[in-house]
Amino acid sequence: MESLEDEKDGGFEASIPKELGHPIVSNGTKFVDEVLKGPNELCLENFRMDKLVFYKLCDMLQTRGLLRHTNRIKIEEQLAIFMFIVGHNLRTRAVQELFRYSGETISRHFNNVLSAIMAVSLDFFEPPNSEVSQEIREDPRFFPYFLNCVGAVDGIHFPVTVGVDEQGPFRNMNGFLSQNVLVACSFDMKFHYVLAGWEGSAPDMRVLNSALTRRNKLDVPDGKYYLVDGKYANIPGFIAPYPGVSYSHLEFGGGFHPRDARELFNQRHSILCNVTDRTFAALKERFPMLMSAPPYPLTTQVKLVVAACALHNYIRGEKHDDWIFQMYEQESVLQLEDPMPPLEIEQPYVPAETQLSDNPFGTEELEDASQLRDSIATEIWNDYIRDYAIIDTVV
16 A cells, blocks of 8 residues: 655645634544534635535445544544645645644555545546537537537646656656646536546657557547647547647637638637636646645556546536636636646647657548548638628628
8 A cells, every 4th residue: 555654755844734724623533523513615625625525425435335434533534634635735744733643544544535536436437428518509609510529638747756767757848757647528627538647758649549549448429529739630539720820719809800710710629628728727726736746656646636536526516616616617717826847738739740650540530530620610610701791791
């Protein structure tokens, strides 16, 4: 079993964050009781989820036999320890100060809860269904053009801690140690799929190819597709923007007018793809531990990413209007100031032929994917020109 005692102490403050809104009590049991019996805001602030959602998760983990009460620590307190660590990026010694348990006890329950969440994580990742998402159906910019779009795929880099001998592959193009994580998101800000653990130096297209060919692969329903940004190639099931074509995130009317179908397509495409930025922002807001290099074994660091995404989905499903989700449901996302190196790595444009060198698709399939993108762009452009012609006639 991985242990929190493996962590290094340099550079972190082993104290309870001053911003946490609770008095220091005599032990962990009293602290957890105080939070769960107090106003719901205390649970949201300390354990990162609504009180009823917290209790329901405890019941689920107990019913499935994944966690059990011990003589000293109830399941509620075990989950509280885990959420307190990942939700406030605290070290073991800081949590010891609050919960009044040994480092071994904190470590053991942290790992037990992590294993329990991993055991049910697949239940929290739902594949896309056949229905048109509300975000597309109710927006004339996207409907009916993106009728068969089920979400967006993107990658994000989370800092990692690895041994000196392992650092080479994990050093990304910005010079930081990271794991390259690929996710598929719904337009409702939930994760359909997560692939964590790839080295920071791995090209994004290589990670996507791995997701498509591994045993637990990313499945795209027949006739459906995800949107991807310019780091990826335009392949079956994944529509990328036109390379080398400028676009704007701003709405029309602010001085920006598309010059052709490709530019208009890229602009609409970028607005829809923004859901990954908002979903990542909500994930990092709830689990700030992901924004630092967690001082655990690499396997634990990988599990933490998957577990955080699973809990993100669980909370979204149980409490759709959760306070953190409300912060990021709009198109415009407030940019967070990360205390650690940038997590999302900007990559230069790679020519399509280089990106496709090891892809599993044939020439005919790639041509079909290109034709699909062209047909969507043409339809959007024709309607755009028609609407402007009608406006000019009325004027």
